[in-house]
Amino acid sequence: MGGRTVRVRLNVDTGLDRDGVDLDEAVAEAERVAALPGLELVGLFTHEGQAHRGASFDEVKQLGRQSAAGLLRVAEAVRRAGLPCEEIAPGATPTAADLAAYPGVTEVRPGTYIFYDAMCMETMDLTPADCAVRVITTVVDLPTRDRVIIDGGSKTFFNDQMPQWGRAYCLEYPALRLEKCSEEHGHCQWTGDGTPPVKLGDRLTWIPTHVCPVVNLFDQLVGVRGEQVETTFAIAARGKVK
Template identity: 40%
Template sequence: MHPEIDTPALVIDLDTVRANVDEMARTAARHGVKLRPHVKTHKMPELARMQLDAGATGVTCAKLGEAEIMADAGIDDILLAFPIWGEPKLRRLAALRERARVRVSLDSPDVAAGLARLGGTPVEVLVEVDTGQHRLGRPPGRPTADLVAEIAAIPGIDVAGLLTLAGHAYHSRTERELAETARREGTDLIATAELCARDGIELREISVGCTPTARHVAGVAGVTEIRPGTYIFNDTAMMRLGVATEQTTAARVLTTVVGRPTAERVVLDAGTKSLTSDGSGSPGWIRAAGLPHLRMDFLNEEHGVALLDPESPAELPVGTRLQLIPSHACSVVNLFDHAYGVENGQVTKELRVAARGAVR
């Protein structure tokens, strides 16, 4: 299993990536919505370009650092889905706007007032709405409509639309619950936009959709844009929610068995510094591809400790290589400087994780 690669290593199956990218692009096209994938998942301009070539209209970034790296690669239509605050960031945003179309999401007049000081053409903003995650944003309806009116009154600001992330969908226990969360994600924003229109503010964009909800909410009438990210790689969280299978997981951590202290215990050379502790301890949080009888028990910084079912036909002696499907692909990618791209089962290229650590 890729003996030329030292472990632990991030391995990306590019054939699976292309299939995932094409499938989501077809979903967006079928429903007549724009696709603006979130690049925080892969942090690689090459993969962002693949998404754009497949039909995406632009990219979503979490932080200015990511956006700057994407712009360096020639990507010129960017949504910064994060409030921009403070003079250092405002200076960087001003420079970024000189070479790309940049929209910014926010949920406060204070942040909008800072953006207004940039001058030049009005800054396009999307007002974030809390549709249930309880992170940023006011509730849908009148609370957000009033906020939109307050922000729209600030000279130098152009309120382009509404944005939400239904992160609470990750806690869905059934397909029906997931579909209903997605439907509400879309209809809550559309109803809020209708209130804004009655207030005299016409909004052009209704931007929604994490990977779990994207395929459902894309079909809600009035939605204009979906922003899934994890779909390009998928992970065990997506598998649990029923929106991915082991076959559609593209990013895996290649690891080596370095210890077999007991017949049941398997010690690997990948710990939290390669896999993150996201989802730690929940059933199936990290899975070994093709090895259903192996269960991850716990991680230390550099050790992964798994338990092997006594009835397993696999022996897994020291030196055995495994591919681990992570619990959260986005966090895992940010732990590696580069990844190995695999096509037709062969390593064909190295991919630099160009925006690794771009948290500012």
């Protein structure tokens, strides 16, 4: 690296059980990182994605605080070992606003917050009006009295689901559950009374359950204000996984 020093943070697992070093091993790992040439340890980070498992928004925030507290305990132990640990950075959308004011946290790293999605509606007590992204589909078949087929399948919607509405929340008819997808078709089950009040050719508007991978399925986003198209945004990372 030509004598350059790179500032790095240590990834700590605070409960998601995905990546990062365990809490009880973090100090020893910090010492190993600090001893490596060309690296300067400046802090810790985590992704407290387990907060999504909270049964209420209060419980979501509590899970986030537990994660931040664990990260701060590690930071204090790292400092006692004689190492710098200035930057403390948890990161998850449902905990971000709460942890931004948590004593000792220097940065929050939310991602979905730029759009919000139907999962956030459930975990954060949001409404559809809080969510920015819409996917518009067309009804292409009505095979039975309680099923609706749309022209958006697995190439349009990601496979994360919520029990109430499936892979996406239908703005016009929340009782229409997008329960499974083939490549180019979405299979919707009507869970309301009577029959679904839709006909062939109707446009249906959806808020994705998990917006992040859905955005990556498209080449561009269309920016709309009111009824007016104002701009388009190219999806810069589209097709970059190699």
